[in-house]
Amino acid sequence: xxxxxxxxxxxxxxxxxxxxxxxxxxxxxxxxxxxxxxxxxxxxxxxxxxxxxxxxxxxxxxxxxxxxxxxxxxxxxxxxxxxxxxxxxxxxxxxxxxxxxxxxxxxxxxxxxxxxxxxxxxxxxxxxxxxxxxxxxxxxxxxxxxxxxxxxxxxxxxxxxxxxxxxxxxxxxxxxxxxxxxxxxxxxxxxxxxxxxxxxxxxxxxxxxxxxxxxxxxxxxxxxxxxxxxxxxxxxxxxxxxxxxxxxxxxxxxxxxxxxxxxxxxxxxxxxxxxxxxxx
Amino acid sequence: xxxxxxxxxxxxxxxxxxxxxxxxxxxxxxxxxxxxxxxxxxxxxxxxxxxxxxxxxxxxxxxxxxxxxxxxxxxxxxxxxxxxxxxxxxxxxxxxxxxxxxxxxxxxxxxxxxxxxxxxxxxxxxxxxxxxxxxxxxxxxxxxxxxxxxxxxxxxxxxxxxxxxxxxxxxxxxxxxxxxxxxx
Ligand code: SF4
Numbered sequence: 001x002x003x004x005x006x007x008x009x010x011x012x013x014x015x016x017x018x019x020x021x022x023x024x025x026x027x028x029x030x031x032x033x034x035x036x037x038x039x040x041x042x043x044x045x046x047x048x049x050x051x052x053x054x055x056x057x058x059x060x061x062x063x064x065x066x067x068x069x070x071x072x073x074x075x076x077x078x079x080x081x082x083x084x085x086x087x088x089x090x091x092x093x094x095x096x097x098x099x100x101x102x103x104x105x106x107x108x109x110x111x112x113x114x115x116x117x118x119x120x121x122x123x124x125x126x127x128x129x130x131x132x133x134x135x136x137x138x139x140x141x142x143x144x145x146x147x148x149x150x151x152x153x154x155x156x157x158x159x160x161x162x163x164x165x166x167x168x169x170x171x172x173x174x175x176x177x178x179x180x181x182x183x184x185x186x187x188x189x190x191x192x193x194x195x196x197x198x199x200x201x202x203x204x205x206x207x208x209x210x211x212x213x214x215x216x217x218x219x220x221x222x223x224x225x226x227x228x229x230x231x232x233x234x235x236x237x238x239x240x241x242x243x244x245x246x247x248x249x250x251x252x253x254x255x256x257x258x259x260x261x262x263x264x265x266x267x268x269x270x271x272x273x274x275x276x277x278x279x280x
Numbered sequence: 281x282x283x284x285x286x287x288x289x290x291x292x293x294x295x296x297x298x299x300x301x302x303x304x305x306x307x308x309x310x311x312x313x314x315x316x317x318x319x320x321x322x323x324x325x326x327x328x329x330x331x332x333x334x335x336x337x338x339x340x341x342x343x344x345x346x347x348x349x350x351x352x353x354x355x356x357x358x359x360x361x362x363x364x365x366x367x368x369x370x371x372x373x374x375x376x377x378x379x380x381x382x383x384x385x386x387x388x389x390x391x392x393x394x395x396x397x398x399x400x401x402x403x404x405x406x407x408x409x410x411x412x413x414x415x416x417x418x419x420x421x422x423x424x425x426x427x428x429x430x431x432x433x434x435x436x437x438x439x440x441x442x443x444x445x446x447x448x449x450x451x452x453x454x455x456x457x458x459x460x461x462x463x464x
Contacts, residue, residue, distance in 0.1 A: 041460055044301075047404055054410040058355075067345045067355035067408040067428075078404055107345040107428050117315075119427050138438075148360045148382070149404065180453055181360045181383035183405035235461030239404050240383070241442060242456030271405045 002136035006084050006092035006279060009140070013096025016142040016276035017072060018104035021064045024055060027210040028248070028273055035185060035245040044243025048185075051238070051271055062105075065190020066272045069106040070144030071127040072097045073204065079135035090128065098122040109147070129201065140207050141277040149186065149268045154179035155200055158262040164219075167192060167264050174266035175231050175247065183270035187211060188250045190233065191265040193257035202253040203267035208275045211249035217270060224250045248273075287436070289377060291397045297443050298438055299450040303401065304438040308405060309338040309380070310421075311390070313359050315429040317367040324370060331422030334401035338401075342380075343410070345427035353418040353434075354368075357408030358382040361400070365389050372396045372448040384453055394449040401441035415438040 032055075036048040060063040062136065074093060086092075088212065101108060101123035111117040133139075154177075156170040171190060178186065191202025214221045229252040237243025248271065281298075285293060287307035287407070297303065310332055320330055341348065341361050345354030361381030364388035377398050382405040393400060401413075403411060419437035424430050444452045 037458045043456075044460075050404055050410055053408040054404075058409040061409065062348070063351075063412060064345045064355040065409055066406045067343065067357050068359070069345055069355075093459070105348050107343065107354070109343075109411045112326040121427075151360070169344065179384060181362065181400070181404075183312050183382065230463065233460075235457030235459065235463075237457060237460055239396075239402065239442075239452055240456075241402070242458075243462050244460050270406050 008094040014100040018192025020276040041243035047238035068146040075141040077139040083134035149182035189267040194255040199263040199265040203265035206251040299452040330373030338378035402443035
């Protein structure tokens, strides 16, 4: 049994909220750079150059990459030999978000009720997903999610007979509908299988996988590569203003499902695909 | 084509803008997004005056992140314009000349743009740090209680935008992709 003080959780989450909103992970930097070299449209290239310049300014001047600093989505993978002390874990996580967003000059974009819509003033609560794993460590992923792209995300309850072709069609439909609204070039997270909510959660988690890391399942890997190529043939392009770079990656996760179903979720993320990861 | 305009701007000066033109805006523009538009609509419904005049002005659909000490504003990129589609035609009919945002507009907004000889610009989404460098001054002028969604007066210098829907109703989002579309 390992003791972890929840104050450590708060401190780390605070730092990770700030870090994720000012710096993208290295794989995102690389893929954006490569896309800039390969983009065929002159205006598209110009926009991709501006996005790189934007990242540079964000890091140097400590100004958020995007003004929509998102709703904080947090994955907590908790080793089952860990015991938390010093308070409630959930409160510690939200306290970290509160401190990160207020002290880090991040935008407060959360309202207390979907209909009454009063801003909570500190970007809490976070959306927290817990997972029990083996061991005595805690792996925390903080993924602030902007809503320009979140609003364009979809769940499709396909039938088994729709098969892989149905999945491809669903992904392409979501991407085309998203178009310029989702701040392309996008990163596309896909969840296939499970249940209604499971596929959505898989799609979200797929966005936190490095964009240069393909699935280990051969047919899924092929699907990821084929869909990326197809999406980049839609012509949508950077900023939706035409070009050959519409997506930077398609990350697909799968899970067993029911004999009667084929759930597919497509979680669209913009080029500001943010996440910070730490293991305590 | 590259163009420079001084805001507020007259209809005559923007009448020549074409979808695809790259435009640098200098002068005064205003921010408003979802909650501010809702409140402006309620104000109009009640027959009360709006907190800013629409005539010849440009509205930027944007809610900034907080400014650090010594800076005029935080990150300041565009938000998705379609959420303002419900409100935009009434404002265009009151004289609003330009909107800056990102993403597609509805048919009724397009019609209001053509009817009034107005223009819809896109700024690059997700480039809020870069765009903030073109903003010299920012001041909340109404609805302060809305926080990031308050109405702000911005002084901008060479603020970079692209004409998406021009006064004739040409829509760059509908045409720009065709050349690079290869889906058979
Ligand atoms: S979709 Fe992404 S890049 Fe675009 S405004 Fe939202 S968070 Fe920023």
